[in-house]
Amino acid sequence: MRIGVLSDTHSLLRPEVLSALAGVEHILHLGDVGDPSILKALAKIAPVHAIRGNIDRSGPCSRLPETDVLLFENSYIYILHDLTTLRLDPAAAKFAAVLSGHSHRPHMERRKGVLYLNPGSCGPRRFLLPVTIAMLAVRRDGTLEAEIIDLGVPIK
Numbered sequence: 001m002r003i004g005v006l007s008d009t010h011s012l013l014r015p016e017v018l019s020a021l022a023g024v025e026h027i028l029h030l031g032d033v034g035d036p037s038i039l040k041a042l043a044k045i046a047p048v049h050a051i052r053g054n055i056d057r058s059g060p061c062s063r064l065p066e067t068d069v070l071l072f073e074n075s076y077i078y079i080l081h082d083l084t085t086l087r088l089d090p091a092a093a094k095f096a097a098v099l100s101g102h103s104h105r106p107h108m109e110r111r112k113g114v115l116y117l118n119p120g121s122c123g124p125r126r127f128l129l130p131v132t133i134a135m136l137a138v139r140r141d142g143t144l145e146a147e148i149i150d151l152g153v154p155i156k
Contacts (some may be wrong), residue, residue: 001025001072005134007081007101008121010055011035013042016151022113026072028120028136031081031121036060053081053102074142075087083118090114094145105132106127106132106148117146128147128155
């Protein structure tokens, strides 16, 4: 199963994001959506699970959950916007992965057998950070593989 993971669109859905997500089976948006029409556009590609971020305080996006737990192929995945607000031990809770956004910095590491993945930001460029999303592959045996995808948006 291939899952597209993105965050921090801040009301900007780039065409590069839509192209990169072609063929995914699910899309996870890790907050700071901004404009709810982004979720509708993403839903034309695949089912979307979204949470709210710090900019989603009013309007339709404010009704999104703050966190969520998802099950894909026997792997539990915990999603939240800001990793610094994590208030549980993912390894003790048997999560296979923790996915977060907020920092706009793409990052991937494993700690105590748990995959921590931040897809970076695919909305307006912040500083000189790349414009990125991530792909998460969930195998039938529950193993996870992730890749950060640089969308190649040039710095202006």
